[in-house]
Amino acid sequence: MGTDAAKAPPSLEEVRWRLDAIDGELLKLLDERASLAGSVAAAKRAAGDTGFGLRPGREALIIRRLLAAPRSAANDALVIRIWREIMSDNLSRQGPYHLAVWGGKDPTRTVELTRLRFGTAPRLQVLPEAKDVLGAAKTPWGVGVLALTPDSNWWGRLLAEPKLKVFAALPCLNRWGPQAALAVAEVEVEPTGGDQTFWVTDSPKSAAAIVEALSPSGVAAEPLAASGGLKLFSLSGFFQVNDERLAQAPGKLTGVIGAAPTPFDL
Template sequence: MLVEPPEDLERLVLDRALIAAARARIAAGPRGSADADAIALRELLRDIPAAERPAVRAVLGRIEAGAGPALATCGPLSQSLAADRWGLIGRPVVEPDQALATARQGGRALIDLGARPWWAKLLALPMLKVIAALPDDAAGVPRALLVSTEAPGPTGDDRTFWVTDSPLPDARILAALGEAGLAAAPLAAGGGLKLFALTGYVQAEDGRLIDAPGRLHGVIGAAPVY
């Protein structure tokens, strides 16, 4: 015989409260900028145990996605990371250029770092900037970059992404940046170009980068760290 499960009024009340809160937050709309969202999110996460943060970020991410711009994903890692953070809203594309086209049209593009140096194209596309990098926890290494026409601002804990065509070994480049007062780590390389993550929010016109290694180099954006 089938046994009817007991009614759980306490959890039903909690579920209804969660739904009401989510609907109210959706109705409130976005804050208006990626850096404002990052600052608010960091404040929210500060007092939440690490084990509970993925669930909180998943709920907030789906709320963000519901009112956010179109998202294109390029690469298996990007598809997986986007689904985890924002749900199944990303439109998979094959080529980075297709994803960047979505960003140029006002959307966002999440692209695997991969072996091809697509990120170097951002030096010639100043209207596009990196505004996030996943994974975005302090202990993680970025595997995919989120690109948008929105200009990233400082959030108090950031990584800045810098490209150079310097043929010097990574250790020499890191030493030169260190002498200029910048801490850096290599992220990717390809086609004679290299991508580094600089600690903190570093502006494109920062004087410490004037004499940095390479004939062609520059900042392509920044992303918050949590």
């Protein structure tokens, strides 16, 4: 019917030519974006913001907007990985951004989750003690990533460290596996419109009884970890440290220790 030639697949040479042209365009845009790192840092300084430049809420909004944009072939995982790398590189050129990881007996998975979330630009050290990772997170431009393991309640220490907050749960896609680690830093956590809050209690009640006790105040809680008389819950939504909805919550020693965007594929 005379259309065979039109339907013939492009030659390898032709496809490679198109790939090379696209790489050129991508590099131009990547270079333009990267060149703004200095301007971002200067704008933050000019606004009187001399602290850690990480903005987890802004990063989540950027990724959510990209994931909502029309695409034909680039999958969610590709978009997330590439932009995490780009944004971490940007941040690492704004200041001495560095990572410390505690992963329990086998830190392999926690290190993998850390690189997936924070890219390869910042330097990373694995430390044998959770408390040392919390210490590193308190140094300028430091982020600590700590595993949720059944034998540690490192997260309970944050009740006494109001400046140090959980700001991310890793991984950020359900299809990459269950949330297995939390990231902490001295950063402001802001609501993004799709958040979970981390809350600790010393209540001796069962996790199920605590979930039930919170529900009449409209708090949907999910147990995350329990160790050494403390329990960690993920609450659906964004809660301030002194949120009224938690006023009657079970426990003598209780508190919000941070908040993070919910996974992108929820």
